[in-house]
Amino acid sequence: MAEKELAKVYEPQSVESKWYGAWERAGYFHAVAPSGKAPYSIVIPPPNITGVLHMGHALNNTLQDILCRWKRMSGCSVLWMPGTDHAGIATQNVVERQLAAEGKDRFELGREAFIERVWRWKGESGGQIIGQLKRLGASCDWERERFTMDEGLSRAVREVFVRLYEEGLIYRDNRLINWCPRCHTALSDIEVEHEDRKGSLWHLRYPVEGSDRFLVVATTRPETMLGDTAVAVNPADDRYKDLVGGHVLLPLVNRMIPIIADDYVDMEFGTGVVKITPAHDFNDFEVGRRHNLDMINVFDESGVVNAAGHQYEGLERFAARQKVVEDMDALGLLERIDEHALALGGCYRCKTVVEPYLSLQWYVKVGPLAEPALAAVREGRTRIVPQQWENTYYDWMENIRDWCISRQIWWGHRIPAWYCDHCGGITVAKVDPTACSTCGSDEIRQESDVLDTWFSSALWPFSTMGWPDRTPELAAFYPTSCLVTGFDILFFWVARMMMMGLHFMGEVPFREVYIHALVRDAQGQKMSKSKGNVIDPLTVIDAYGTDAFRFTLAAFAAQGRDIKLAEERIAGFRNFANKLWNAARFALMNLEGFDPDAVTLGELELSSGDKWILYRLNEAARETNGALADYRFNEGAMGLYQFTWSEFCDWYIELAKNDLYGDDQDRRRTVQYVLWHTLEHLLRLLHPFMPFITEEIWQALPGTKPAPSIMLAAFPQVNGAFEGFADAARNMDRIMAVISGIRNIRGEMEVPPSREIAVILSCDNDESLRLMKHNEAAIISLARLSSLAIGMGLEKPEDASIQVAGDVRIFVPLKGLVDVEEEEKRLAREIGKIDKDIEFLGKKLENPSFVERAPADVVAKEREKLAEFANKKRLLEESLVKIRRLR
RNA sequence: GGGCGAAUAGCUCAGCUGGGAGAGCGCCAGCCUUACAAGCUGGAUGUCACAGGUUCGAUCCCUGUUUCGCCCACCA
Numbered sequence: 001m002a003e004k005e006l007a008k009v010y011e012p013q014s015v016e017s018k019w020y021g022a023w024e025r026a027g028y029f030h031a032v033a034p035s036g037k038a039p040y041s042i043v044i045p046p047p048n049i050t051g052v053l054h055m056g057h058a059l060n061n062t063l064q065d066i067l068c069r070w071k072r073m074s075g076c077s078v079l080w081m082p083g084t085d086h087a088g089i090a091t092q093n094v095v096e097r098q099l100a101a102e103g104k105d106r107f108e109l110g111r112e113a114f115i116e117r118v119w120r121w122k123g124e125s126g127g128q129i130i131g132q133l134k135r136l137g138a139s140c141d142w143e144r145e146r147f148t149m150d151e152g153l154s155r156a157v158r159e160v161f162v163r164l165y166e167e168g169l170i171y172r173d174n175r176l177i178n179w180c181p182r183c184h185t186a187l188s189d190i191e192v193e194h195e196d197r198k199g200s201l202w203h204l205r206y207p208v209e210g211s212d213r214f215l216v217v218a219t220t221r222p223e224t225m226l227g228d229t230a231v232a233v234n235p236a237d238d239r240y241k242d243l244v245g246g247h248v249l250l251p252l253v254n255r256m257i258p259i260i261a262d263d264y265v266d267m268e269f270g271t272g273v274v275k276i277t278p279a280h281d282f283n284d285f286e287v288g289r290r291h292n293l294d295m296i297n298v299f300d301e302s303g304v305v306n307a308a309g310h311q312y313e314g315l316e317r318f319a320a321r322q323k324v325v326e327d328m329d330a331l332g333l334l335e336r337i338d339e340h341a342l343a344l345g346g347c348y349r350c351k352t353v354v355e356p357y358l359s360l361q362w363y364v365k366v367g368p369l370a371e372p373a374l375a376a377v378r379e380g381r382t383r384i385v386p387q388q389w390e391n392t393y394y395d396w397m398e399n400i401r402d403w404c405i406s407r408q409i410w411w412g413h414r415i416p417a418w419y420c421d422h423c424g425g426i427t428v429a430k431v432d433p434t435a436c437s438t439c440g441s442d443e444i445r446q447e448s449d450v451l452d453t454w455f456s457s458a459l460w461p462f463s464t465m466g467w468p469d470r471t472p473e474l475a476a477f478y479p480t481s482c483l484v485t486g487f488d489i490l491f492f493w494v495a496r497m498m499m500m501g502l503h504f505m506g507e508v509p510f511r512e513v514y515i516h517a518l519v520r521d522a523q524g525q526k527m528s529k530s531k532g533n534v535i536d537p538l539t540v541i542d543a544y545g546t547d548a549f550r551f552t553l554a555a556f557a558a559q560g561r562d563i564k565l566a567e568e569r570i571a572g573f574r575n576f577a578n579k580l581w582n583a584a585r586f587a588l589m590n591l592e593g594f595d596p597d598a599v600t601l602g603e604l605e606l607s608s609g610d611k612w613i614l615y616r617l618n619e620a621a622r623e624t625n626g627a628l629a630d631y632r633f634n635e636g637a638m639g640l641y642q643f644t645w646s647e648f649c650d651w652y653i654e655l656a657k658n659d660l661y662g663d664d665q666d667r668r669r670t671v672q673y674v675l676w677h678t679l680e681h682l683l684r685l686l687h688p689f690m691p692f693i694t695e696e697i698w699q700a701l702p703g704t705k706p707a708p709s710i711m712l713a714a715f716p717q718v719n720g721a722f723e724g725f726a727d728a729a730r731n732m733d734r735i736m737a738v739i740s741g742i743r744n745i746r747g748e749m750e751v752p753p754s755r756e757i758a759v760i761l762s763c764d765n766d767e768s769l770r771l772m773k774h775n776e777a778a779i780i781s782l783a784r785l786s787s788l789a790i791g792m793g794l795e796k797p798e799d800a801s802i803q804v805a806g807d808v809r810i811f812v813p814l815k816g817l818v819d820v821e822e823e824e825k826r827l828a829r830e831i832g833k834i835d836k837d838i839e840f841l842g843k844k845l846e847n848p849s850f851v852e853r854a855p856a857d858v859v860a861k862e863r864e865k866l867a868e869f870a871n872k873k874r875l876l877e878e879s880l881v882k883i884r885r886l887r
Numbered sequence: 888g889g890g891c892g893a894a895u896a897g898c899u900c901a902g903c904u905g906g907g908a909g910a911g912c913g914c915c916a917g918c919c920u921u922a923c924a925a926g927c928u929g930g931a932u933g934u935c936a937c938a939g940g941u942u943c944g945a946u947c948c949c950u951g952u953u954u955c956g957c958c959c960a961c962c963a
Contacts, residue, residue: 008923010925194959217963218963220963221963266962268962269962270962274962281963282961283961284963343960391890392890392891395889396959399959487957487958488958518957555900555911558901560892561900562892562957564899564900565899566898566899568898568912568913569899569912571912575923575926578925579922579925579926582922582925583922585922586922634900634901635903638911641911642910649922649923653922743929744929745929746929747916747917747930748929750916753920754918837907840907844906844907844943844944847943848943849943849944850944851943853944854944861906862906
């Protein structure tokens with residue numbers, strides 16, 4: 001067995017690539033169904049195949065991996081289902097840009113060739129994010145990796161579409177939709193992002209027929225007047241009552257349009273007159289339907305004015321706006337222009353301003369699907385964490401509108417509907433039909449639209465497991481245990497999975513949904529390419545290592561709060577990884593020749609220090625399990641950080657040195673065992689957070705391994721035997737207080753560590769005396785003493801510095817160390833601090849209502865504290881008086 | 888317009904069911920103490936946004952105010 005030399009500084013790169021490959025090859029990520037073990041399953045939020053790993057992915061997948069590794073180690077059969085999303089519009093855009101660079105467009109290629117080209121692109125450069133997830137350490141079951149357009153999932157999509165159609169939950173309708181004039185497709189309501197912008201409110205005069213009056217309408221979109229088919233006023237508005245039923249002459253196009261009355265018009269706003277453009281405004285559309293108005297579409301699918309716009313035909317919509325305003329002005333029909341704030345809707349893929357557009361589209365009737373999805377959360381069958389998001393979910397589900405699912409692009413699941421040229425009937429079928437189901441004609445054409453990308457991702461939790469077949473995976477792993485996602489896709493994805501899962505599986509898709517925060521930059525701004533404030537996770541990984549990065553994300557992941565990622569914090573956790581590494585180096589150096597297999601805990605005689613660290617380790621296990629069970633990732637991470645650094649390294653390792661370097665072979669063996677045991681368990685606790693470094697160290701530890709990888713070792717649970725060490729742990733706390741007291745004098749008096757000092761401890765009871773004597777060696781070495789005298793009721797030497805630690809008085813003779821003036825100042829400072837405490841507690845205890853009404857144990861505790869402070873103050877004052885006498 | 892969240896040390900943030908506020912970084916002082924200078928030891932630093940209320944007691948619960956941030960919404 002060649003003992004390898006561990007470098008002084010942890011180098012993540014080689015360790016990471018080595019272990020990830022080994023784990024994957026060994027099949028540790030693979031879930032077997034059924035297995036007899038308790039199932040735990042998570043489906044990954046499938047990243048777009050166009051995607052490149054960003055901070056959001058890094059956080060999302062780190063948290064999922066922490067859960068999966070923790071559950072796997074806790075004895076569950078874990079399925080983490082990975083895959084990617086075909087991302088219809090986004091992917092089509094990428095390939096279209098490529099074509100444009102070659103001076104071509106998709107229409108030249110034709111539909112089939114274009115789709116082929118997209119598949120080719122996917123094969124060559126799509127899905128690079130998978131490799132990036134592996135660098136992050138994600139323990140996904142890659143053997144099961146799925147793609148939303150692979151054969152199985154396409155079959156599921158088809159099945160769902162046909163069934164919903166047959167149930168009357170999918171229909172076609174001609175109405176206004178959000179249209180992206182750049183992507184040339186319809187968008188669903190939530191695919192439109194509203195942004196507040198400054199705009200103008202143009203006031204236009206429309207001449208009233210048969211009169212010299214004008215009606216002044218206010219509009220934010222003057223170009224749409226080309227499609228006006230009415231003006232409306234409120235029926236209760238006395239100003240215009242006489243005009244209702246009459247007409248105005250629409251300028252520029254010179255069309256007579258009616259003056260109608262509708263409650264929709266707000267008398268208070270503007271002039272109280274609204275121009276009605278049913279084909280280009282959602283409200284106007286409703287008004288138009290109520291009044292049977294013509295709906296004149298004045299744009300083509302690129303947002304260019306069409307023939308209905310007369311002389312403006314061929315003008316792009318914003319150019320048309322300018323021209324319309326100019327022409328109205330020239331006619332003296334532009335009354336004025338006000339500044340006006342408005343929320344402009346943009347395409348979520350390309351940011352182009354969307355156009356309300358009249359067209360025939362496919363819809364899902366969501367009301368009947370939303371009901372059960374609401375009930376499931378209300379009844380707690382799916383729990384949303386943090387709970388505050390439940391309200392957002394309810395609000396949306398309660399006000400949900402039908403979902404436009406057709407997209408006029410080519411890349412995606414083509415809608416399985418065929419139109420009959422002969423009878424006009426529609427055939428919807430799972431298998432491509434050869435004839436019209438109504439008239440039998442074979443002159444049928446398939447719908448050219450594809451489905452919204454989110455239609456297929458809504459099926460993800462069951463389609464990835466083989467639905468509509470009844471598979472062992474579905475039986476074992478559906479419903480999934482947990483979904484980890486950001487709130488930005490709560491509506492897009494989570495809500496729709498709830499609806500589809502309940503409808504087709506009869507059961508919720510996941511028991512819990514953990515909604516995590518957004519990762520922002522150090523200034524709290526959303527990271528975006530245009531702002532140039534993007535931190536690339538892979539750059540961070542290269543610079544600091546995956547483990548440090550993951551630990552940073554976990555430590556920051558407090559519930560309900562955005563993460564502001566500052567690079568210094570990552571460096572801090574890189575230091576933590578290095579600290580762990582060096583603690584391990586220390587352990588390995590001192591465990592040479594030690595065989596843990598030959599030792600059992602029961603045979604060992606444990607010191608206070610040994611019991612203390614085992615007790616604290618046990619508490620750390622309790623806290624980590626509790627934190628992860630509640631998705632308190634930050635508490636889990638920070639708790640382990642504190643245990644590792646402030647307890648294990650700062651105290652136990654220092655304590656252990658005494659015995660490791662000493663002559664007592666029994667003590668040496670005992671400490672070796674405790675050191676080994678603590679480190680070994682600590683590594684397991686840390687493994688979900690820092691998978692690589694923990695495996696590397698764990699493999700180097702002596703002893704027979706319970707598993708071939710730490711991934712498969714049992715996650716530490718609370719050990720009842722260690723809970724009995726609570727008293728010993730408290731004793732150790734007293735020893736530590738004494739050591740800290742001595743160090744305090746040393747630090748305050750600026751005595752360098754190289755200078756060993758003599759110390760006297762004075763106890764006031766036997767128990768205390770025994771405890772101090774028993775831990776004499778530890779005190780001497782940790783406080784760096786030349787000598788230590790311990791006794792009962794000892795007198796303070798005249799020129800000694802004093803410190804009080806519980807019931808122990810600490811005297812440090814100052815002879816030749818420092819002058820008494822310094823000691824005088826230090827004592828005055830100490831007394832000053834205590835005075836404040838005494839004053840506060842005194843007031844509290846003098847308050848009769850506190851003593852009467854507060855719980856007895858609280859009062860007793862406060863009294864105890866006061867007595868302790870008073871005692872400490874007395875001792876310090878005595879010595880201050882004596883010190884002064886020396887001058 | 889509706890809803891949600893935040894305001895705590897110089898900075899970035901923790902703080903579970905009310906009992907004198909914590910971490911990391913930074914700062915000051917002293918240290919190459921044979922695991923680690925990416926380190927060790929000691930230290931300083933807070934009207935817990937503001938104003939009321941409940942309570943013996945409020946950073947925590949209630950009301951209001953201010954300032955930020957986000958989400959939703961068809962007022963031209």
